[in-house]
Amino acid sequence: MMTAIRLICSLMLLVLMHYGVLGARRFRGGRNPQPRRAPPSPTYRERGDTTESFPLDFTAVEENMDNFMKQVKNLAQSLYPCSAQKLDYDMKLHFLENSSVTCNDGTPAGYYMKESLGSRRWLIFLEGGWYCFNKENCDSRYETMRRLMSSSKWPQTKTGQNLCLPAWFIPYCSSDVWSGASAKTDQSGYAFMGSLIIQEVVKDLLTKGLDKAKVLLLAGSSAGGTGVLLNVDPVADLLERRGHTTVQVRGLADSGWFLDNKQYRSTDCHDTVSCAPTDAIRRGIKYWGGVVPERCRLAHLGEEWNCFFGYRVFPSIKSPVFVVQWLFDEAQLTVDNIHLTGQPVQEGQWRYIQNLGIELRNTLKDVPAMFAPACLSHEIITRNYWIDVQVKGTSLPRALYCWDRSFYDNSRNNKAPPKGCPVHLIDSCPWPHCNPTCPTIRDQFTGQEMNVIQFLMHMGFDVQKMAQQQGMDPSKLLGMLSSGS
Structure with missing residues (x-):
């Protein structure tokens, strides 16, 4: 078995070093690709732009709200199987009753609401969208992505799906990873009230039936995922x-489970792309007036920035949390200065990528409920393909169902989840996309979907010749590649 693993590792290393990593910009994952934003102009890149210069799609929710609500419906059905009800299909915008809690520019913060009278299970979703950490890059963000800092152009309604539980979508307009608690000042030029927005939404919902709920699930992706870790206990x-x-x-x-690791190649901290994760958060938490959960704050007095990194804040969290995380997260690689732009990946970069998977796997080993596929991507539950990805034969919807069932079983019989219902799922294979259920590799120019074997052939790699050189039967090598074994 170890010989086979070494063979496949060497095979993939050879391919990646010569032809570029799986999932690079030319070969974008996704069974149903999201529309991509055009890249920013060179002017903005030279000015140190923030989210706009990312090749990643951090704001898929706003770009495709219909698809997002479909995934929320699937999520709700996975966690809380229920019969369909006739509901209003539109989510209506509600501004906070406390008008002093605002978006970055002072416009009122709010949420989109879909009611379901009498439901005992509620879902609140925090949108992602990166952040800014000083006046310069916040000004740039405001010029180019104003809806992430202002509610001035939010639509009054968003089309939703027929959900059988109340769902609230909180747009991200605080640029502070949902942590800020400071009003607008002349020095900052902006308000940062992410944590206060969540608190005020919950207060508003208590008057709309939340007080009678049995379960409140706080969910989020990307910056929203980190926001969940920071706010679930508060x-x-x-x-x-x-x-x-x-x-x-x-x-x-x-x-939202980011690592405070060392960058592949250190750069000066000018913007959120070039800045090392620790440097960016150190600056941000001061600029935002950020707050962190009390137990984590006490564990890291004077260095509260530690609480923005999942493995550091998680031990202090009392509330149950299910962590969903790609082992090779594109956002993490980007801030680590591994830019996958279709160019050949150097050997040092490839080793760094593999080590990232090892480090992330180590930080997740003690998390009781988690789902971590060895794929190269960013965000899972907002994507069309999230129900198809599996870890060790178990899908994410199944794992979430098992997680919810574990609370019921424990409260009734004090028993662990039954066999065949796992909640701790992490891939053990060592490279990006070694899991055969990862999002399909797609040629960005032709739209053609490819499995791993097709990708190798497409890149001119002779699988049969490689198998012969290794003294293997080609069909055996192909089988190993296609199965991810």
């Missing part, structure tokens, strides 16, 4: 202080 504490102790608060953090 939300639980808020409900407890207000006497609503019967509401069980849980978290679902998707693609």
Whole structure:
């Protein structure tokens, strides 16, 4: 078995070094590709742009709200199987009753609401969208992606799906990873109130039926996923202080488990692309007036920035949290200065990518409920293909169902989840896309979908010749590649 693993590793290393990594910009993953934004102009790249210069799609929610709501419906059905009801298909915009809690530019913050009268299970989703950490890159963000800093052009309604539980979508307009608690000042030029926005939304919802709920699931992707880690306990504490102790608060953090690792190649910290993760968050938490969960704050006095990194904040979290994380997260690679632009990947870069998977796997080993496929991508639960990806034969919807069932079983019989219902799922294969259920590789120019074998052939790699050189039967090598074994 070890011989086979070494063979495949050497095979993939050879391919990646000569032809570029799987999932690079020319070969973008996705069974149903999202529309891509045009790249920013060179002017903005030279000025140190933030989210706009990323080749990644960090704002897929706004670009395709219909698809996002479809995935929320699938998520709801996975967690809480229920019969369909006739509901209003539009999510309506509600501004916060507390008008002093605002977006970056002082416009009112708010949420989109879909009611379901009498439901005992509620879902609140935090949008992602990166961040800015000083006046210069926040000004650039405001010029080019204003909806992530202002509610001035938010539509009054968003088309949704027929959900059988109440769902609230909180647009991200605070640029602070949902952590800020500071009003607008002359020095900053902006308000940063992400944590306060969540608190005020929960307060508003208590008057709309949340007080009678049994479960509140706080979910989010990317910056929203980190926002879940930072806010799930404060939300639980808020409900407890207000006497609503019967509401069980849980978290679902998707693609928000970042590492404070050393960059592949260090660069000066000018913007969110070039800045090392620790440097960016150190600057950001001061600029935002950011707050972190109390138990984590006490564990990292004077260095509260640590609480923005999943493996550091997680041990202090009391509320149940399900972590969903690609082992080779594109956003992590980007801030680590591994830019996958279709150019050949050097041997040092490839080793760095493999080590990232090892490091991430190590930080997740003690997380009781998690789903971590060895794929190169960013965000899972907002994507069309999220129900298809499997880890060790178990899909994410199945794992989420098992997670929810574990609370029911434990409260009734104090038993662990039954066999065949795992909740701790992490890939053990060592390279990006070694899991055969990863998002399909797609030629960005032709739209053609390719499996791993087709990709190798497309790049001119002679699988038969390689097998002969290794003394293997070609069909055996092809079988190993296609199965990911």
